Amino acid sequence: MRRLRIQILLSFMYLFLLSSHVKADWLEEAKQLNFIGDHVKVEKLIRPLAEQENAEAQWMLGLMYEDGRGVTRDYHQAVQWYQSAAVQGHAEAQLALGLMYAKAYGVALDYLETVKWLRLAAEQGNQEALFRLGDMHLRGKGVTQDYQEAMKWLHVLATKGIPAGQFKLGLVYEGGPGVTQDKVRAHLWFYLAEREGIRAAKKARIRVAKDMKPQQIIEAEQMAKRCQKSKYQDCD
Template sequence: MKDLFFSFEGRINRAKYWLGNLGLILVEIVLYNIRADMMRNLGFSMAGIVISAAIRIVMIWPYVAIGVKRLHDRDKSGWWVLINLVPVIGNLWYLIQCGFLKGTEGPNKFGPDPLAEAVTWLRLAAEQGHAEAQFNLGLMYVRGEGVPQNFAEAVTWFRRAAKQGHAEAQFYLGLMYVRGEGVPEDWAEAVNWVRLAAKQGHAEAQNNLGDMYYYGQGVPWAYAEAAKWYRLAAKQGDAEAQFNLGGMYHNGEGVPRDDAEAAKWYRLAAEQGLAKGQYNLGWMYANGRGVPEDDAEAVTWYRLAAEQGHAEAQFNLGGMYHNGEGVPRDYVQAHMWFNLAGSAGYADAVKLRDAIAATMTPDQIA
């Protein structure tokens, strides 16, 4: 078996040649069904394409091996030996096609686009007045998935769903007015739709409505009203709202100043991975505001934020290493964090980085 299918040496008679080809055809049929089932499960993902292409590559070898061995017996071979080139060329053509497949991140040139099919079904439901379908069809137009990106068309479908009381559609329609996408920028109209979603308990809309009151966008500036909406969203676990409410308590805006309450809300946001919440909580520990002063704990939270690219956290973490606060003094680490903060545009970090570099060896800097 090994000599027949995987070696180019020797000769084979006509009977072995045809039996070998018949066997390969049967294997191709089995593999075709396996590939078809796999592509149904994986779609036109990169994994599906790579696995399918690998199977094709494996199948080229035995066809060539049989053909070459038969050609060694040229005085007994006819033109039909070239039939082996058919599956070889077919497999090669498939591999060429794989180079043009874009996978799930874009339309598929050599197969149906599942996103376009999804749009077809969504449109049928949306045109019958199904609010969830209308909202999702709007999302497809916003993202350009299955259809060309078209903000105006997205607004049309968001509006239809929003008028039926779909909270997510109301929120997204408000955002379209904020950004001026598909409609003229209109903060008053944005507030109207975001408020409708917020009143239905949509946490992100509540946080955004809080922002509108905090910055006076589309509504009169009102810290107390901002704090009210931040709190509603924060209680639902919205990390941005938790951070914002913490800031209100930290600065005494719309609520009495309360560092302990500020630290509480910063912590909730920080524990969800929000970098600015982690930084602020680290600052609270470093300065003993609302929590007992604890440099080691400050370093922990600064590091989490710094690793996400938060420049101020990188700068402060560099300072902790530079001064040996909460960690052993380490100029190499200090230089690294100051350098990262400086690269993000933090001017003070550049000065400290350069000052430390003057005392370090080239190996330490590297």
């Protein structure tokens, strides 16, 4: 009996490794075909997998329909394939589906659906979803303006070392409804974003520094350096 259980276990391990190897093979082939611009072959490669509920293939096929690569552009088809992958938890498909609702591509404009799918993608750490959720709440685009909610998502992005998120987080700390103004932390995030090449961050840092005491500026720069040194784990 013990030998039988071991044989069954080894069989499952073999099948898992085989399926992983097959996925790596088709995905690598699809990338190479896409690189050389042979989108028709990409479509032929991934469609059977998409029809077998492979979420990665479904997302890729959705992209092809949205962009009109290898197939005739069809936003309705794109939404269907994104939806199929998104309900399986595919973060990139969740992001893509949310953006389709925001752009009214293949579906009616629906910001509630946009936020729903972006949130699911953001909860998996998708950087673009984190940025877009934070930015939507910061500007009140499609949702009620909510600086606390913007801070929540942008802080996650900023502490991943993403300059755009750092800049936006600085704007939140600079002042907004429902958030206590904190010029030191605003300067900190503007300083970090500036060092990563965000031009607007330099102007913002100079602007906020005009209303700060010299000791506050020194404190903000020290905090920024400590934050960077700790790989964004010690930023408060």
